[in-house]
Amino acid sequence: MTVDWAIFSWFNGLAGKYAFLDEIMKLLGNEYLLPVSLSLVLLGLWFSGASREQREKNQRAVFSTVLSLGITNGLIKVLHALYFRPRPFAAQEVNLLFPPPADSSFPSNLTAVAFVFAFSLWLSHRKMGTALFLPAILVAAGRMYVGVHYPTDVIAGALLGILVSYGCFRLLPLLEPLPTLALRWGRKMYLA
Amino acid sequence: MDRFALEYSLFVFVACLGVLQIAAARNRLEGLSLFPRQGWSYLFATLALVFSFGWFFSSQSRYQSPLLDGWEQLLLFGLSSLFALALTLALASALKANKPATPTTSPDGLEVLQKLTYLQALRRKRGLG
Numbered sequence: 052m053t054v055d056w057a058i059f060s061w062f063n064g065l066a067g068k069y070a071f072l073d074e075i076m077k078l079l080g081n082e083y084l085l086p087v088s089l090s091l092v093l094l095g096l097w098f099s100g101a102s103r104e105q106r107e108k109n110q111r112a113v114f115s116t117v118l119s120l121g122i123t124n125g126l127i128k129v130l131h132a133l134y135f136r137p138r139p140f141a142a143q144e145v146n147l148l149f150p151p152p153a154d155s156s157f158p159s160n161l162t163a164v165a166f167v168f169a170f171s172l173w174l175s176h177r178k179m180g181t182a183l184f185l186p187a188i189l190v191a192a193g194r195m196y197v198g199v200h201y202p203t204d205v206i207a208g209a210l211l212g213i214l215v216s217y218g219c220f221r222l223l224p225l226l227e228p229l230p231t232l233a234l235r236w237g238r239k240m241y242l243a
Numbered sequence: 244m245d246r247f248a249l250e251y252s253l254f255v256f257v258a259c260l261g262v263l264q265i266a267a268a269r270n271r272l273e274g275l276s277l278f279p280r281q282g283w284s285y286l287f288a289t290l291a292l293v294f295s296f297g298w299f300f301s302s303q304s305r306y307q308s309p310l311l312d313g314w315e316q317l318l319l320f321g322l323s324s325l326f327a328l329a330l331t332l333a334l335a336s337a338l339k340a341n342k343p344a345t346p347t348t349s350p351d352g353l354e355v356l357q358k359l360t361y362l363q364a365l366r367r368k369r370g371l372g
Contacts, residue, residue: 077306083316084300087255090320091262098266098275103352117317124313149306160313238352241274241364242328 058202059139062195066146077148080193082161085186089168092179093117096172097243107234108175110243111223114230116171119219123163123212131155140198148197159200159208165190166212174220247310252323254299259327261291267331273345274356274364277335336362 066073078084093113100106136157140147165187173180191205223230237243267275268284278284299305311319339360344367347358355364 078300081300081306083251083305086316087258087320091258094259094324095262095266098263098270098272098353103354106353120313120317124317127313164313241351241353241355241361243353
């Protein structure tokens, strides 16, 4: 038995024991809850800030996060096309709480997205970013709990999300004057 | 657009309407606020978020594996949030059409919406206000 399978079995072994915990993990491991919730946080962040400088800082963080999300999604599509790893339920009997997904298990897309949000925001807003690591970790655990990912899938997803976020954070100043022009246009339209 | 994409867009649209009211109330953005009192904005936001999340996630089909991939989600979220913003700005302008424009020294940016509605800001820009 591999370490990967042993850790997966521990998380997945909890499924089906407590109906309430199952429902929470299904919700956390859902493909839509976390991406929509955190995108709404970004929307709110765009309009927040006590001063123009603070708001601009927030809006640049939104740019960086959206750019990271786009690149991460693109990379995962490529990785899924290049390498197909069967899901855990294809190898052995597991407690599957979701209808079986058909795409590659490696890396976990949802975990990568969760870590993009958390790490991108952590780079510019330490408190908010730190708070978002909790749902990101819960999502990663939730994906194993519901039986759709191995630990290595979620670890790879988290690392990919963090690396891309860091890259985009560093890349954004190199994209000047595009972000500044976009913000200037937004201000002219009273939207930034 | 298939049914699921439409439902996802509607969910995001209603949730964005709620978040925009929170942003309006927290940052005192008159031009984005649909209500005369902050408390009403928070109440509306709470109802919009509870309703949209409750409705969307009450269906078991939401647990089926990706009916929308990441790119589609990103695109639909962007479009739905833009529609929500456009509707909010238009509604706030219409609801406060009779309110006299408050003078503001800010030439541009969101801070203009702390004093003016979006329509008033556009009219001022064109020298009509």
